[in-house]
Structure formats: C-alpha cells, structure tokens
Amino acid sequence: MTESGSKLRIFKILKIIISSLLITVLLLFTIAAIRTLSLDVNAGLQLAHWEKTNNKSLVIDHHQREELLANFKEAIRIPTVSFSNTEINTTALLEFDRFLRKAFPTVFSSSLVHHELVGNYSHLFWVKGSQPELVPYMLLAHIDVVPASESDGWEAPPFSAKEIDGFIYGRGTIDDKNSLMGILQALEYLLLKGYAPRRGFYIGLGHDEEINGLNGAMNIVRVLKQRGVQLLFVMDEGLTISDGIIPGLEGPAALIGLSEKGQATVKLSVSVAPGHSSMPPRETSIGILATAVKRLEDNPMPRLFGYGPEGDTFEHLAHKFSFPLKFIMSNLWLFSPLLSRILERKPVSNAFVRTTTAVTFFNAGVKINVIPSLAEAYVNLRIHSAQSVEEVLDIIKDTVGDQRVKVELVYGFDPLPISGADEKAFGFQIIKKTVLDLFPTVTVAPAICVGNTDSRHFIDLTKNIYRFSPAWFKPGDLERFHGINERISTKNYEEMIVFYFNLIQNCDIRKLPEPHSSVHEL
Numbered sequence: 424m425t426e427s428g429s430k431l432r433i434f435k436i437l438k439i440i441i442s443s444l445l446i447t448v449l450l451l452f453t454i455a456a457i458r459t460l461s462l463d464v465n466a467g468l469q470l471a472h473w474e475k476t477n478n479k480s481l482v483i484d485h486h487q488r489e490e491l492l493a494n495f496k497e498a499i500r501i502p503t504v505s506f507s508n509t510e511i512n513t514t515a516l517l518e519f520d521r522f523l524r525k526a527f528p529t530v531f532s533s534s535l536v537h538h539e540l541v542g543n544y545s546h547l548f549w550v551k552g553s554q555p556e557l558v559p560y561m562l563l564a565h566i567d568v569v570p571a572s573e574s575d576g577w578e579a580p581p582f583s584a585k586e587i588d589g590f591i592y593g594r595g596t597i598d599d600k601n602s603l604m605g606i607l608q609a610l611e612y613l614l615l616k617g618y619a620p621r622r623g624f625y626i627g628l629g630h631d632e633e634i635n636g637l638n639g640a641m642n643i644v645r646v647l648k649q650r651g652v653q654l655l656f657v658m659d660e661g662l663t664i665s666d667g668i669i670p671g672l673e674g675p676a677a678l679i680g681l682s683e684k685g686q687a688t689v690k691l692s693v694s695v696a697p698g699h700s701s702m703p704p705r706e707t708s709i710g711i712l713a714t715a716v717k718r719l720e721d722n723p724m725p726r727l728f729g730y731g732p733e734g735d736t737f738e739h740l741a742h743k744f745s746f747p748l749k750f751i752m753s754n755l756w757l758f759s760p761l762l763s764r765i766l767e768r769k770p771v772s773n774a775f776v777r778t779t780t781a782v783t784f785f786n787a788g789v790k791i792n793v794i795p796s797l798a799e800a801y802v803n804l805r806i807h808s809a810q811s812v813e814e815v816l817d818i819i820k821d822t823v824g825d826q827r828v829k830v831e832l833v834y835g836f837d838p839l840p841i842s843g844a845d846e847k848a849f850g851f852q853i854i855k856k857t858v859l860d861l862f863p864t865v866t867v868a869p870a871i872c873v874g875n876t877d878s879r880h881f882i883d884l885t886k887n888i889y890r891f892s893p894a895w896f897k898p899g900d901l902e903r904f905h906g907i908n909e910r911i912s913t914k915n916y917e918e919m920i921v922f923y924f925n926l927i928q929n930c931d932i933r934k935l936p937e938p939h940s941s942v943h944e945l
C-alpha cells in the first residue's frame with residue numbers, strides 16, 4: 424500500500440472512532456435527559472387511596488400552649504447530663520422521673536398504658552391496642568444530654584430554657600427532649616380526647632444514649648426480647664427537616680434515616696525509650712505519631728458514594744435542584760464519580776461520600792525536658808455502609824505503614840442494616856405521609872444517619888428502623904447540635920407534638936394502600 428493510501432485508511436478509521444464516540448455520547452445524554460425529565464421518585468403512595476382512620480385533630484388553645492411550653496421548659500431545666508462512660512447525673516434522672524409523672528398525669532394513670540422503669544432510670548411504656556393481631560411499633564427518644572457550659576458562649580444559660588425571640592434555648596432542645604416531650608405530650612392529648620389505639624405501641628426513653636445506651640436502650644431491648652416482642656418498625660431521633668442546609672436544593676427536605684454509619688475508635692500508640700531532651704533521638708514518639716496522624720488526614724478513605732443509601736437520597740431530591748445538578752443527580756449511573764467529588768468538598772456532605780476519619784485525642788509528654796516514652800492518639804471513624812470495621816482497620820494499618828505505630832481497635836461496630844423505603848415499607852410510608860400531611864411543601868427522601876442512635880440496639884426486634892424527628896434545621900442549626908446555643912422555636916415544638924399526635928393515629932392504618940398508578944412514576 425502507498426503512503427497516501429495508508430494515511431487515508433488511518434483517517435477513515437479515526438473518522439469511524441470519532442463518530443461512534445459522538446453517537447455514544449449523544450445516546451448517553453439523550454438517555455440522561457429523558458431520565459432527568461421523568462424521574463420523580465417522590466410520588467408513590469401519597470396519591471393512593473388511604474384507609475380511613477377517623478383521626479382526631481389537635482387544635483392547641485392559648486391555655487394548652489402555655490402549659491405545654493411550661494412542661495417543655497421544665498424538662499430542659501433538669502440537667503440530665505451524661506458526662507462520661509462512667510459518670511451520669513443520677514439525681515437529675517430521678518428528678519426527671521418525678522417530673523414526667525407530674526407533667527403527664529393521664530399517661531401515667533390510663534388503664535391503656537403500662538409503664539415500667541428499666542435499668543433504674545430509663546422508661547418503657549406499652550400502650551395497649553384494641554386489635555392485638557396488629558404488630559406493634561415503637562417510638563424512641565432519650566433523656567440524657569451532653570454537657571454544656573455557659574462560658575463556651577451561650578446566649579442564655581444552657582439549663583435555663585430561656586425564651587428569646589420565639590426560641591427556647593437550652594441543652595436538649597433539639598437533642599432529644601423535643602422528641603421525648605413531643606411524644607408524651609401527644610399521647611397525653613390523645614388519651615384526654617378518649618383515643619384508644621387499634622395498633623399497640625411501645626415508647627422507650629433511654630437514660631444513657633449519649634454514652635452508648637448500654638444500660639438504657641440495651642436493657643429495654645433485653646426486656647422486650649424476654650417477652651418475645653417483635654416490632655413492625657422503630658422510629659428514633661436522627662435526621663430532621665433540612666431547610667436551606669443542602670446547597671442548591673429548592674425548598675425544605677425531610678430526610679428519613681434508613682441506616683446509620685458504623686463506628687470505630689482506633690488507638691494509635693508509639694513507645695520509645697525515655698531520655699534527656701538535651702540528647703534527643705532523631706525521631707521522638709510524638710514525631711512518629713504525628714507523621715502517622717498526618718498520613719491518615721492526607722489520605723482519606725476511598726470514595727464510596729452510590730454504594731449505600733446516599734445515592735437514593737439524591738435521586739429523590741434531584742427534581743428540586745436546578746440544572747446542572749438536577750441532570751447530574753438524576754443520572755447517578757453516569758455521574759456518581761463526578762457528584763462524589765462535588766460533595767466531598769464540604770464536611771457535612773463529605774460524610775455521605777466515605778468513611779470519615781477524625782483524630783479526637785492526642786496525648787503525649789510529661790515534662791519539658793523529658794523525651795516522652797509514650798505518645799497516643801485516638802481516631803474516631805464513621806464507617807460508610809459499604810465498608811466494615813475490619814476493612815477500615817486494614818486500610819489504617821496500610822496508610823500508617825510504620826511498624827513502630829501500634830494500631831488497636833478500642834470499640835467498633837459495622838454499619839447498620841438498611842431499612843426499606845419502598846411502597847410496602849409501612850413505617851417509612853406512615854412517617855412520610857405524616858410529614859407531608861403536616862408540611863405539604865417538604866420533599867421527603869430516604870437517607871443515611873451519619874451519627875449513631877439508641878435504635879441501633881433494636882436490630883433483633885425489627886428490620887425496619889427509621890431515624891427522624893420533625894425538627895426544622897436551618898443554616899447554622901447543625902452547629903447547635905452538641906454545640907452552643909442549642910434551641911428550638913416554640914412553633915416548631917408545637918409542630919412536633921402535632922406530628923406525633925397524627926403519627927400515632929396514622930399507625931392505626933391496618934394495611935398500606937396499593938400504589939397509585941401515576942404519570943410521575945417510572
């Protein structure tokens with residue numbers, strides 16, 4: 424073949440390759456565009472014909488408002504702090520017990536309600552249903568709070584429950600006395616109105632959630648297991664209604680946690696011979712450990728976006744974003760790698776992308792002129808749904824890559840199972856319906872809870888655990904969680920009561936409706 428003949432052949436092959444590539448790209452974009460226009464996973468059962476339950480409605484009058492706010496404020500003023508794994512405020516927990524009995528006299532005296540103390544300070548309520556064949560469900564909340572100190576910069580003392588511009592300030596106002604008081608206040612109102620549930624339910628109030636729930640939630644689970652109880656679903660704290668928190672999202676979103684990330688606390692330690700600081704070795708225990716810690720920070724865990732429930736979250740929210748995010752989120756089959764790079768830029772969304780690594784303790788040194796024999800650091804990892812404690816530990820050892828650094832697992836558990844969110848998932852659909860009835864402008868989406876809750880101890884009692892409370896989180900509110908100026912608006916606290924009031928009644932529905940065939944559904 425002549426030189427010009429072979430050039431022509433190469434040119435023809437190149438032409439074929441380029442046109443095939445163009446056709447493939449065009450085809451992919453056409454599929455992506457069709458999916459962007461048709462994806463509206465938020466439709467579902469909302470349009471279906473729901474079984475009638477004759478729900479009672481709750482209209483709160485002036486006197487009730489004063490009383491419910493006074494109750495809530497009193498709950499906040501009792502400092503039920505869990506200080507450490509071994510230090511809880513038992514005096515405050517006993518006071519809280521007395522307070523509950525005074526604030527909710529109907530709950531504690533009703534023949535429909537059986538109450539017992541578990542693990543000395545936790546509370547377990549059983550509300551009897553009229554139809555015992557209906558499988559019961561369970562609502563969880565916790566009594567204890569994390570420590571708070573006014574000197575950290577609180578606008579009002581953290582146990583004052585002071586009301587400023589329509590907000591009640593105090594430790595526990597969003598974590599988690601709002602849920603606890605909201606549930607019991609709703610039950611008090613329901614019982615006062617003569618309500619008797621068809622479906623029985625439990626309420627569990629743990630006293631040590633902030634220190635792992637080992638005596639509270641775990642003992643409640645033990646008691647229920649001994650009685651052979653199985654639950655239709657469990658609902659606990661966790662995610663909330665985010666309003667203006669997710670950049671680019673139009674309107675508020677109620678994220679319902681289908682799972683929780685796993686957790687591992689890993690200790691890194693370096694031991695060397697101690698000595699005089701005037702004759703230092705080339706590397707000290709502190710230097711070796713600091714290098715190990717820096718390696719962990721410089722080498723984040725792999726991106727796993729799309730291998731857990733977080734992909735579903737963005738597909739459900741996609742239609743509430745504008746172009747190009749709407750296009751990207753509607754087509755995660757194509758754009759997952761791109762979206763994970765966008766999300767990892769901010770800590771709050773990075774938590775959805777991977778197992779996160781946080782160095783939370785660093786201890787070393789005894790005296791200014793002594794080479795320390797021991798340096799220790801603790802790393803707290805929150806494990807993505809697609810990884811396990813064991814895998815994470817292996818990656819840490821590889822990344823540190825230094826035999827002088829001892830790596831030990833102190834405490835850990837794998838990510839929690841993923842609960843259902845489809846049209847047959849009773850708990851999810853009832854929570855979603857209750858949210859949308861009360862807040863019609865909200866978009867409901869399944870999600871992953873990046874923190875841990877007492878509900879993780881309930882996995883042997885049900886496959887369906889949901890982490891959600893109808894607290895509204897606006898910009899700046901995430902920082903109040905375990906931070907300073909924790910607060911809730913009086914309006915939102917009332918909404919929470921109405922939410923639980925409606926939720927309990929909606930759970931009397933015996934069977935979910937058949938899915939409505941809608942043009943929005945795929």
Ligand SMILES: CCCCCCCC/C=C\CCCCCCCC(=O)N[C@@H](CC(C)C)C(=O)O
Binds near residue numbers: 635661872901
């Ligand atoms: C794409 C961005 C979405 C942003 C939405 C994020 C909304 C986050 C809302 C709340 C934060 C999650 C908090 C979950 C509850 C955590 C309770 C807690 O602190 N638990 C302890 C348990 C531990 C075993 C003591 C924990 O450290 O996780």
Ligand SMILES: [Zn+2]
Binds near residue numbers: 598599660
């Ligand atoms: Zn909490």
Ligand SMILES: [Zn+2]
Binds near residue numbers: 569
């Ligand atoms: Zn907490």
